[in-house]
Amino acid sequence: xxxxxxxxxxxxxxxxxxxxxxxxxxxxxxxxxxxxxxxxxxxxxxxxxxxxxxxxxxxxxxxxxxxxxxxxxxxxxxxxxxxxxxxxxxxxxxxxxxxxxxxxxxxxxxxxxxxxxxxxxxxxxxxxxxxxxxxxxxxxxxxxxxxxxxxxxxxxxxxxxxxxxxxxxxxxxxxxxxxxxxxxxxxxxxxxxxxxxxxxxxxxxxxxxxxxxxxxxxxxxxxxxxxxxxxxxxxxxxxxxxxxxxxxxxxxxxxxxxxxxxxxxxxxxxxxxxxxxxxxxxxxxxxxxxxxxxxxxxxxxxxxxxxxxxxxxxxxxxxxxxxxxx
Numbered sequence: 001x002x003x004x005x006x007x008x009x010x011x012x013x014x015x016x017x018x019x020x021x022x023x024x025x026x027x028x029x030x031x032x033x034x035x036x037x038x039x040x041x042x043x044x045x046x047x048x049x050x051x052x053x054x055x056x057x058x059x060x061x062x063x064x065x066x067x068x069x070x071x072x073x074x075x076x077x078x079x080x081x082x083x084x085x086x087x088x089x090x091x092x093x094x095x096x097x098x099x100x101x102x103x104x105x106x107x108x109x110x111x112x113x114x115x116x117x118x119x120x121x122x123x124x125x126x127x128x129x130x131x132x133x134x135x136x137x138x139x140x141x142x143x144x145x146x147x148x149x150x151x152x153x154x155x156x157x158x159x160x161x162x163x164x165x166x167x168x169x170x171x172x173x174x175x176x177x178x179x180x181x182x183x184x185x186x187x188x189x190x191x192x193x194x195x196x197x198x199x200x201x202x203x204x205x206x207x208x209x210x211x212x213x214x215x216x217x218x219x220x221x222x223x224x225x226x227x228x229x230x231x232x233x234x235x236x237x238x239x240x241x242x243x244x245x246x247x248x249x250x251x252x253x254x255x256x257x258x259x260x261x262x263x264x265x266x267x268x269x270x271x272x273x274x275x276x277x278x279x280x281x282x283x284x285x286x287x288x289x290x291x292x293x294x295x296x297x298x299x300x301x302x303x304x305x306x307x308x309x310x311x312x313x314x315x316x317x318x319x320x321x322x323x324x325x326x
Contacts, residue, residue, distance in 0.1 A: 005044060005050065006045065007045075007284055011156075012314070012317050012318050013313070013317040014244070015312065015314045017317075019285075020287075021039055021040035021108075021288055021291070022040075022156060023039070024306075027164050029169070030164060030168055031114075032179035033114055033117045033120075033172055034112060034117070035113070035296060036111075036292065036296045037111055038109075038110045039109050039110075039159065040107070041106070041107045043104070043105045044103055048103065049103040050102055050284060051101045052099075052282075052285040053271075055290060057191075058113050058114065058115050058188075059090065059093060059113045060090075060111065060113065062091060062111075063107075063108070063109040063150060064080065064086060064108050070102075072098060078133060080133070086150065087135065087145075088146035089133050089136065090135075091129075091132075092131065093130055093223060095130060095131060096270050097286065107152075112296070114185070115180060116181060120179075122140075124139070125219075125222070126223075127219070127222040130223065149162060149166050150163065181220065183212075183217070183220075187220075190202055191229060191232040230266065230270075234267060234269075234270035234271070235290060237275075238267070238271060239253075239293070239294040241278045243287070294310070
């Protein structure tokens, strides 16, 4: 596997040295709304720029600090400068890999929404933000940047606890909502556990029409249910190809495709590259993003304990404490 330039990661790495993130579920009271936190911190060698990519399946807030990110979005190429207090970016759901270019130092704190919750909390509807990025300070017309809430001098866990207390809980309380619709929750569970299920079969289980499922999922996911299931299969396949899925899960993941040509077609449609290019190329930040979702998937399926490391992670690279780098 070609791991490319040696990136110094403070938040863990694969056994071959590719950077990874620390991740965990949100506090219990926030889990109806948000499904996963991740924190990644690292530095590229001087003069090195990595052209890679990122994937998110549901809306995601990412606080970035240090050097600029360049992303290829539905609105064209955009350069995001974190500035003095960092930048809080809202990534809409993606129907394909989003090109991403990074140089220098980075800190990224990512908060992933559950399906169908973002618009209930005052964020843009999912369908309006597909493959887009929005500056949240501008969107909410904030006087105090969201990035300023992050106490960077403290340990990683304090960052997340402060954001939960000062940003997320007030957001949920202000919404007055109970949480996403049950159809969206159940469909997301299907995307994680059995993304080869048909829309017709899922509708029958819910005792509603196929049209009802299509309408509900389009509103909650921003894309059609067929697109969501195809994306889920592609994300699992990408994780397997990049070595951040359990080896024992690989046959199950591969069996979702009729044959090799079907697999090639679907991987290419989502990642814009052949499976061999994905497996053998340099994709450090794409791998990081796919591991975050795979960790969430294994957690949902009870295939990995809350404190258990994924078998792809290098135990010696795990931070002895969650204190950020100086």
